[in-house]
Amino acid sequence: MSQATLMDGTGLARRIVDETAKRAADLTGRTGVTPCLATVLVGEDPASVTYVRMKQNRSRKAGIASRHVPLPATTTTAELITTLTELSADPAVHGILLQHPMGHHIDERAAFEAIAPEKDVDGVTLASFSAMSFGLPGFSSCTPGGIIRLLDEYDVDPAGKRAVVVGRSAILGKPVGLLLLGRDATVTYCHSRTPAADLSSVVREADIVVAAVGRPRLIRGEDIKPGAVVVDAGYNAGNVGDVDFDSARERASLITPVPGGVGPMTIATLLSQTVEAAVRQTVA
Numbered sequence: 272m273s274q275a276t277l278m279d280g281t282g283l284a285r286r287i288v289d290e291t292a293k294r295a296a297d298l299t300g301r302t303g304v305t306p307c308l309a310t311v312l313v314g315e316d317p318a319s320v321t322y323v324r325m326k327q328n329r330s331r332k333a334g335i336a337s338r339h340v341p342l343p344a345t346t347t348t349a350e351l352i353t354t355l356t357e358l359s360a361d362p363a364v365h366g367i368l369l370q371h372p373m374g375h376h377i378d379e380r381a382a383f384e385a386i387a388p389e390k391d392v393d394g395v396t397l398a399s400f401s402a403m404s405f406g407l408p409g410f411s412s413c414t415p416g417g418i419i420r421l422l423d424e425y426d427v428d429p430a431g432k433r434a435v436v437v438g439r440s441a442i443l444g445k446p447v448g449l450l451l452l453g454r455d456a457t458v459t460y461c462h463s464r465t466p467a468a469d470l471s472s473v474v475r476e477a478d479i480v481v482a483a484v485g486r487p488r489l490i491r492g493e494d495i496k497p498g499a500v501v502v503d504a505g506y507n508a509g510n511v512g513d514v515d516f517d518s519a520r521e522r523a524s525l526i527t528p529v530p531g532g533v534g535p536m537t538i539a540t541l542l543s544q545t546v547e548a549a550v551r552q553t554v555a
């Protein structure tokens with residue numbers, strides 16, 4: 272088998288961000304309103320600081336204003352909810368991103384629910400999640416939405432395919448599996464309680480593999496079915512994914528690189544949903 276074709280998330284994301292920038296400029300030109308994304312970060316985890324900065328930089332280039340709200344690591348759930356409730360009520364803010372993970376003392380679900388659904392451009396609330404699971408309009412979780420857009424771009428039709436999602440977090444694994452189910456794939460989830468031997472045997476049967484774990488090179492090339500489509504959402508220290516890229520590339524038909532695959536699509540989805548939120552909230 273020849274080497275897999277790379278799915279170019281960077282290139283597609285650039286096109287989406289360009290379109291988003293045009294939409295933002297059009298809104299600002301027509302109404303004087305600049306789309307604004309509030310980013311809320313609890314604590315100073317270096318990786319999270321970097322992600323939030325990336326999101327702000329990319330926003331600025333797209334004509335989206337950012338309002339950064341850094342909170343100390345000692346912030347309580349109640350204080351965080353107060354901040355999010357204020358941002359939800361602030362007419363100058365159109366989208367809210369609460370960076371995950373937060374400290375273990377914080378009730379993440381309660382915090383996410385303090386985001387007004389119309390400002391949930393990161394797709395983390397129950398309202399967004401249930402709309403997405405039923406195929407109704409709403410904001411998708413950014414990484415899952417970006418992954419589906421990338422599969423569409425490469426004409427990968429999940430219908431009737433066996434898809435495995437490794438990971439089941441609320442912002443990534445679980446929703447990407449539901450979106451694949453919505454596209455008529457036969458979906459299996461693996462997680463931390465899946466025995467390693469089962470992970471291996473389930474991945475071996477999969478036509479589409481989505482890795483969303485946070486364990487460097489957990490998925491080995493020898494387990495990839497020849498011709499499978501491999502989407503690696505993992506983003507570990509040193510720019511390493513959850514898939515052993517070199518060996519997987521020998522067997523897959525399409526594969527996302529890390530970096531340059533899923534990551535840029537996440538940000539592109541966030542920006543495009545922020546401008547969409549601003550358009551909906553602006554009475555022209």
Ligand SMILES: NC(=O)C1=CN([C@@H]2O[C@H](COP(=O)(O)OP(=O)(O)OC[C@H]3O[C@@H](n4cnc5c(N)ncnc54)[C@H](OP(=O)(O)O)[C@@H]3O)[C@@H](O)[C@H]2O)C=CC1
Nearest residue numbers: 414438439440443462463483484485504505506533534537
């Ligand atoms: N590129 C991007 O835009 C984004 C990348 N990421 C990256 O994706 C990865 C996952 O992120 P996130 O979902 O937030 O992480 P979480 O830590 O919230 O979830 C990890 C998931 O992996 C499962 N898991 C842990 N160990 C194993 C194992 N040995 N075998 C199978 N499953 C396992 C866990 O299972 P259990 O539920 O049982 O605990 C859990 O469901 C990270 O590398 C993160 O950096 C995340 C968001 C966006």
Ligand SMILES: Nc1nc(=O)c2c([nH]1)NC[C@@H]1CN(c3ccc(C(=O)N[C@@H](CCC(=O)O)C(=O)O)cc3)C=[N+]21
Nearest residue numbers: 322369370371372393413506530531532534535537538
């Ligand atoms: N509520 C919430 N929503 C998130 O979407 C969210 C989050 N919390 N917590 C952390 C993860 C991580 N994440 C990334 C986004 C972009 C890249 C990205 O653009 N990466 C580039 C490389 C960038 C570089 O290293 O220069 C790439 O893969 O090519 C990576 C990781 C979003 N996350």
